[in-house]
Amino acid sequence: MNSFGRIFRISIFGESHGPSLGILIDGVMPGLDLQVEDFLPDLEKRKAGAKGTTPRKESDMPIIESGVFNGKTTGAPLMIRFLNENTRSKDYSSLISTPRPGHADYTARVKYKGYNDYRGGGHFSGRLTLCLVAAGVVAKKMLNANITASIESLGGSTDIESKIDEAIAAHNSIGGVVKVKIKGIDKGLGEPFFDSVESVLSHLIFSIGGVKGIEFGLGFRGEKLFGSEFNDKFIDKEGHTDTNNNGGINGGISNGNDIDIRVFVKPTPSIGVPQPTFNFKTNKVEDLLIAGRHDRAIILRIVPVIEAVCAIGLVDLALINKAYN
Numbered sequence: 345m346n347s348f349g350r351i352f353r354i355s356i357f358g359e360s361h362g363p364s365l366g367i368l369i370d371g372v373m374p375g376l377d378l379q380v381e382d383f384l385p386d387l388e389k390r391k392a393g394a395k396g397t398t399p400r401k402e403s404d405m406p407i408i409e410s411g412v413f414n415g416k417t418t419g420a421p422l423m424i425r426f427l428n429e430n431t432r433s434k435d436y437s438s439l440i441s442t443p444r445p446g447h448a449d450y451t452a453r454v455k456y457k458g459y460n461d462y463r464g465g466g467h468f469s470g471r472l473t474l475c476l477v478a479a480g481v482v483a484k485k486m487l488n489a490n491i492t493a494s495i496e497s498l499g500g501s502t503d504i505e506s507k508i509d510e511a512i513a514a515h516n517s518i519g520g521v522v523k524v525k526i527k528g529i530d531k532g533l534g535e536p537f538f539d540s541v542e543s544v545l546s547h548l549i550f551s552i553g554g555v556k557g558i559e560f561g562l563g564f565r566g567e568k569l570f571g572s573e574f575n576d577k578f579i580d581k582e583g584h585t586d587t588n589n590n591g592g593i594n595g596g597i598s599n600g601n602d603i604d605i606r607v608f609v610k611p612t613p614s615i616g617v618p619q620p621t622f623n624f625k626t627n628k629v630e631d632l633l634i635a636g637r638h639d640r641a642i643i644l645r646i647v648p649v650i651e652a653v654c655a656i657g658l659v660d661l662a663l664i665n666k667a668y669n
Contacts, residue, residue: 348548350539351663352486354479354656358426360464360471361436366425367475369411369482371663374419376485378412380405383424383481389648390477395508397644398637402429406478417482424478428471436463441625442632446613448553470553470642473649480652483659489529491658493651495643496523496606511640515616519554519609520643522650526592526603526658531583533598533661535668540596541603544661548653549607554642557608561591576601605654609646614638 347355351371358365383406392398404426411422439462443449448468452460460466484491498507498520511518534541546558559565566574566589576585583600592603615638618631639645 348551349656349660351667352483352656352660354476356472356475358428358472358475359461359466360469361428361466362461364425364427365472365475366407366409366423367479369422369424369479371660372411372417372419372422372482373486374417376417376482377415378408378417378422378482378485379415380408382485383478386477386481386648386652387474390474390645392639392645395512397641398639403427404474422482424475426474426478436635438632438635442621442623442630444613444632444634445619445621446610468553470639470645473552473646476552476656477648477652480648480655483652483655487655487659487662489655489658490527491524491651491654492527493522493524493647493654495647496521498641498643508641508644511611517612517615517639518641518643519611520641522607522609522643522647524603524605524607524650524654526605526654529592529598529600529603529658530662530665531598531600533658533665534593534596535661535664536596539661539664541593541598541658541661542596544657545605545654548657549605549650552646552649552653554609554612554646555607556610559606560593561604562589563591563606607650609643612639612642 346357347353349371353370355368387404387406391404392401407425409423409425411418411420439449443453448465449462452462452466452468464471495504498504499518501507507518542560549555549558562574574589576587576590578584579586585601588601588604591605592599592601614634618633620629621632623630
């Protein structure tokens with residue numbers, strides 16, 4: 345549903361063009377220093393404005409509704425809300441009868457029997473990742489690890505700038521791969537069978553719209569190796585290995601080495617090129633030219649979101665492990 349986590353538990357709410365959206369976080373340890381200013385660096389990384397991102401600009405100023413008193417977390421549920429201030433809902437009126445290819449318009453209509461808020465994708469909009477970034481800021485404060493994500497390639501090329509220019513010139517969109525490295529994570533995190541590190545992080549990462557693939561360590565590139573080549577050999581009593589093909593995880597449990605992840609983000613479905621789609625009013629397949637303001641490469645704004653959800657998943661696993669011990 346719209347909640348995730350065992351101890352560090354998040355519940356997300358809102359729509360792209362509704363009055364506001366936000367997140368409720370339970371399991372926050374008391375006594376953390378937490379100010380509005382703490383959220384701004386990560387929220388800024390997710391903002392639009394750079395070449396290849398949507399022209400829609402929002403202030404994205406967090407409103408802390410509860411869970412903080414005198415600049416410290418209280419241990420009570422923490423609620424953070426954001427206002428939607430720059431919407432153009434009329435751009436989406438055609439979606440009632442002509443669902444956009446690649447978007448959730450059709451599936452949302454089917455699942456919610458036509459009562460869903462279709463404006464800007466409604467509850468399925470990438471706008472809601474703003475809430476995940478906010479929760480990630482809190483999770484990072486509770487986690488003893490360093491999480492960094494960056495774009496490895498765009499459209500199969502490491503020349504990011506030229507691929508963005510290419511997509512803009514073609515009125516099209518482009519996807520790519522984000523690489524993630526997590527350093528300093530504690531050993532022993534992960535709960536077999538169904539809450540392995542891979543299971544929890546994959547669950548959260550796949551909740552981000554546009555994510556279509558994930559691999560840990562060498563991943564699919566290990567297909568050509570024998571077991572003798574793929575295996576990571578232990579080289580000391582601390583559990584360090586000579587390679588990291590398994591991505592810092594054995595049997596679903598962190599082994600103390602870096603956790604390495606690669607994530608594929610698909611091209612943004614909304615493009616400035618006519619696309620055939622079924623028109624539910626005319627009962628015909630017709631060309632649709634999508635109006636509105638959209639990203640040419642949504643991957644440019646997903647990087648801080650991936651960092652955030654990794655922190656959310658790992659802090660929950662750390663708290664479960666602490667309770668277990």
